[in-house]
Amino acid sequence: MSSLAQPPAANLIQSVDWLAVAPPTIAAVVALAVLVADLFVPETRKPLLGWTSVAGLVAAALMLLPLLDGDRSTFCVNGTHACSYTADRFTLVVQFLVLGGALLSALLSVTTLKDADKQLPEGEYWFLLLSSAAGAALMPASRDLATLIVALEVASLPAFALVGLRHGDKKSSEAALKFFLSSVTATAVSLMGISFVYASTGTLYLTQVAERIQHVDGQLHTLAQTGVALTLVGFAFKTAAVPFHFWVPDTYVGAPLPIAAYLSVVGKAVGFTGLILVTVIAFPSYADVWGPALAALAALTMTVGNVGALRQQATRAYSAVRLLAWSSVGQAGYLLVPIAAAAYSDDAEHSIGSTVAYALMYAAVNLGAFAVVALVGRTRNANRITDYQGLYARNPLAALVMAFFLLSLAGLPPGIIGLFAKVTVFSAAVDAGLGWLAVIMAANVVVALFYYLQWTALLFRAPEGEPVEHRLPAPLTTALTLTGVLGIALSGAPQLILRFADTTLF
Numbered sequence: 001m002s003s004l005a006q007p008p009a010a011n012l013i014q015s016v017d018w019l020a021v022a023p024p025t026i027a028a029v030v031a032l033a034v035l036v037a038d039l040f041v042p043e044t045r046k047p048l049l050g051w052t053s054v055a056g057l058v059a060a061a062l063m064l065l066p067l068l069d070g071d072r073s074t075f076c077v078n079g080t081h082a083c084s085y086t087a088d089r090f091t092l093v094v095q096f097l098v099l100g101g102a103l104l105s106a107l108l109s110v111t112t113l114k115d116a117d118k119q120l121p122e123g124e125y126w127f128l129l130l131s132s133a134a135g136a137a138l139m140p141a142s143r144d145l146a147t148l149i150v151a152l153e154v155a156s157l158p159a160f161a162l163v164g165l166r167h168g169d170k171k172s173s174e175a176a177l178k179f180f181l182s183s184v185t186a187t188a189v190s191l192m193g194i195s196f197v198y199a200s201t202g203t204l205y206l207t208q209v210a211e212r213i214q215h216v217d218g219q220l221h222t223l224a225q226t227g228v229a230l231t232l233v234g235f236a237f238k239t240a241a242v243p244f245h246f247w248v249p250d251t252y253v254g255a256p257l258p259i260a261a262y263l264s265v266v267g268k269a270v271g272f273t274g275l276i277l278v279t280v281i282a283f284p285s286y287a288d289v290w291g292p293a294l295a296a297l298a299a300l301t302m303t304v305g306n307v308g309a310l311r312q313q314a315t316r317a318y319s320a321v322r323l324l325a326w327s328s329v330g331q332a333g334y335l336l337v338p339i340a341a342a343a344y345s346d347d348a349e350h351s352i353g354s355t356v357a358y359a360l361m362y363a364a365v366n367l368g369a370f371a372v373v374a375l376v377g378r379t380r381n382a383n384r385i386t387d388y389q390g391l392y393a394r395n396p397l398a399a400l401v402m403a404f405f406l407l408s409l410a411g412l413p414p415g416i417i418g419l420f421a422k423v424t425v426f427s428a429a430v431d432a433g434l435g436w437l438a439v440i441m442a443a444n445v446v447v448a449l450f451y452y453l454q455w456t457a458l459l460f461r462a463p464e465g466e467p468v469e470h471r472l473p474a475p476l477t478t479a480l481t482l483t484g485v486l487g488i489a490l491s492g493a494p495q496l497i498l499r500f501a502d503t504t505l506f
Helices: 022-037 048-062 065-069 089-115 121-142 147-164 170-201 205-214 219-238 247-256 257-282 284-314 321-341 348-376 397-412 418-433 436-457 474-492 494-502
Strands: 074-076 081-087
Touching: 022 048, 022 121, 022 205, 048 074, 048 089, 048 121, 048 474, 081 089, 081 121, 081 147, 089 121, 089 348, 089 436, 089 474, 121 147, 121 257, 121 284, 147 219, 147 257, 147 321, 170 205, 170 219, 170 247, 170 257, 205 257, 219 247, 219 257, 247 257, 247 321, 257 321, 257 348, 284 321, 284 436, 321 348, 321 418, 321 436, 348 397, 348 418, 348 474, 348 494, 397 418, 397 436, 418 474, 418 494
Parallel strands: none
Antiparallel strands: 074 081
């Protein structure tokens, strides 16, 4: 009865490579299991939900090991190389970063939930954290624009709820509202950009977009250029790049401390992964559009972030979390440099490897710094920088570890891993011919030394008042040990992190 040609039935059948999709799938399944279990577990046994979540993240991370043998793809279009999900070297490295960051945040959360006096509902908390981690783990494997946006929203929407989950806390509610409204606006702009790209190319698959967009001409060329620019907005927002950074300080201060740590590492990983995929894979022929834009964003972001951190020291009562928030904005500028350099470099893979290497270093030391902040916050609710004066007299090990983390962020010995990462990023800018950006980066590194060294020096001053003993709970001890050992080991052999981050995107 119909003259329309029907496609073969085989074309409608998709075989799923469950091993390839195992890491985000395990995180999502454990999230649902924890939410259901919360209905039946009595209050006295609620901590089991946290340890189940920790075990689920460990299992998801362990599933990366079987994927090291080679690249795997699934949800592909029959007869083409266009796939929606690819587990390649780049995917595995970023998933390791995401799941590792989520695991350390979960360890911090176990202690925080125990001390929170029931302000945080445990079942919902763990469900939201694992759901966000699942979306973040999906992001690096996404190879079409629709899946990228879905992954971005799955990672972001639970994070909004986590920021505002503290019941009766006005600061938390305001932070969540600001985070939500600004993020939704950025996502809407990105969706408009993706619609322009689709109208220009007729496809959403990144590899097919790259092939077709370079042949677009006439009015469609202007449409494609606009689409490229708008698509980058949502991912730039997640990286906290200026001028999309204004949500960061209030959100970090208003959120539960483990969630601030999570956003500073995993949230950034989501944004940078999206930027890398859309620029280097989908839009390489439009490097003249996104290259200068990202270079300008990098310079502006690192400068505004470091100046903002300096301004926090106008009073002795400034918050340690707010200072780390502004510091994370400055660090985002450094992370943007190699992505911008990829537009000008003949070896884009090397530039991207520099960003991934820096992100791995930053994740370890920044999460370690947040772990020490969580330790001090157990006895000092305000968690001001002045609360760290004399920390060495009260807890020598915590003070020494914190000093190491701060010096690593500053790029000073003995934090060799921080110095190595900064040199790697600096070299990527110089090799790409972005000497002016390298100069701005060098100036910002010098500026950042001031507030990092001032905080470090405060740790070893004579304490004011009666010393307060800081007891280390087991989860907090584990988080500090993991980050400390990783940072010290990589400072002894910094070349390992660059080899580990050696990625193949093409």
